[in-house]
Amino acid sequence: MGSTRPDPALAVIMSERRHLINLGYRLLGSLADAEDVVQETYARWYAMSREEQDAIESPGAWLTKVAGRLCLNVLSSARVRRETYVGEWIPEPLPDLPEGPNGDPADRVTLDESVNMAFLVVLESMTPAERVAFILHDVFRYPFAEVAEIVGRSPAACRQLATSARRRIRDAQAPTSGQARQAGIVRDFKQAWEAKDINALVALLDPGATITADGGGMVSTLIKPVEGVEQIVRGLTRFTQVLQDVTILERTVNGRPGLIVQRGGVTVTVCAFEIADDRIKHIWAVRNPDKLRLWTTL
Numbered sequence: 001m002g003s004t005r006p007d008p009a010l011a012v013i014m015s016e017r018r019h020l021i022n023l024g025y026r027l028l029g030s031l032a033d034a035e036d037v038v039q040e041t042y043a044r045w046y047a048m049s050r051e052e053q054d055a056i057e058s059p060g061a062w063l064t065k066v067a068g069r070l071c072l073n074v075l076s077s078a079r080v081r082r083e084t085y086v087g088e089w090i091p092e093p094l095p096d097l098p099e100g101p102n103g104d105p106a107d108r109v110t111l112d113e114s115v116n117m118a119f120l121v122v123l124e125s126m127t128p129a130e131r132v133a134f135i136l137h138d139v140f141r142y143p144f145a146e147v148a149e150i151v152g153r154s155p156a157a158c159r160q161l162a163t164s165a166r167r168r169i170r171d172a173q174a175p176t177s178g179q180a181r182q183a184g185i186v187r188d189f190k191q192a193w194e195a196k197d198i199n200a201l202v203a204l205l206d207p208g209a210t211i212t213a214d215g216g217g218m219v220s221t222l223i224k225p226v227e228g229v230e231q232i233v234r235g236l237t238r239f240t241q242v243l244q245d246v247t248i249l250e251r252t253v254n255g256r257p258g259l260i261v262q263r264g265g266v267t268v269t270v271c272a273f274e275i276a277d278d279r280i281k282h283i284w285a286v287r288n289p290d291k292l293r294l295w296t297t298l
Contacts, residue, residue: 013059013063016064021034023071027071027075027132028074028075029092029120032293037074038067045062064142064150072128076128087215087217087223088213093284093286094255095295096251116255116272119169120254126164130161130165133161134162134166144156174276177276177277182257190250193248198233201233202229202230205232206279206281209228210226211232211283213284214285214288215288216288216289218288218289246263247263248262251270253270253273270286270295271284271285272286
């Protein structure tokens with residue numbers, strides 16, 4: 001009978017999983033896609049012989065390089081897929097879980113400023129190469145020489161890509177309120193929404209506020225973004241009238257104060273907010289059930 005040789009590098013290889021999940025989510029805006037990329041990355045590692053694995057000086061760097069290239073491929077194909085997506089596409093919202101989605105801490109995404117919804121939405125406006133170069137260098141601190149190997153361009157070209165991406169981020173950024181202040185504004189918004197207090201809702205919204213919804217063609221929702229306080233308030237009121245017996249709860253969404261809407265104990269909407277100068281500037285409402293799998297028991 002053959003025997004299975006112990007793999008002393010297994011612990012080292014698997015310790016990279018959380019890093020790869022964090023990288024994949026920031027690059028793709030989808031935890032499901034990130035998990036697929038990580039699975040494929042490990043499949044490629046274990047498709048090699050032990051001798052080939054032993055010849056790799058830094059397994060962690062190898063895994064990151066493979067995952068980065070896979071993400072680049074996914075981003076390129078995603079731009080084509082989203083042309084046929086019904087309505088607006090919003091990144092998958094993440095709850096503040098004590099552990100990962102499968103009870104594994106290695107699956108948990110670190111909720112910092114590089115995953116707040118406003119930041120991820122700006123990333124969506126970038127080219128795949130810009131996004132990969134920026135995230136790898138500015139967020140994960142990889143030198144441009146290593147970024148170049150992943151993106152397939154020169155270090156100088158990657159530096160230009162990151163600079164362009166940085167400019168997009170800077171142009172889109174608005175002065176944000178502190179976390180405690182944001183939580184208070186979201187709480188006031190929740191109470192006004194529940195009470196159908198139109199005057200209170202108007203006072204909390206920026207005059208140029210926008211709401212964007214993502215139903216993926218699977219549930220009824222807004223097809224296009226709605227701008228303007230009056231239109232948003234009308235839409236919010238109509239939403240609670242159409243969905244009877246809903247419960248609105250305060251939750252952390254991608255590291256910032258947000259709300260979820262439940263019906264019969266099931267989360268049907270996750271709302272993320274961008275708040276600037278103590279006014280709500282943007283609301284992202286995710287209703288696509290495929291993007292709410294982590295919220296089913298919250």
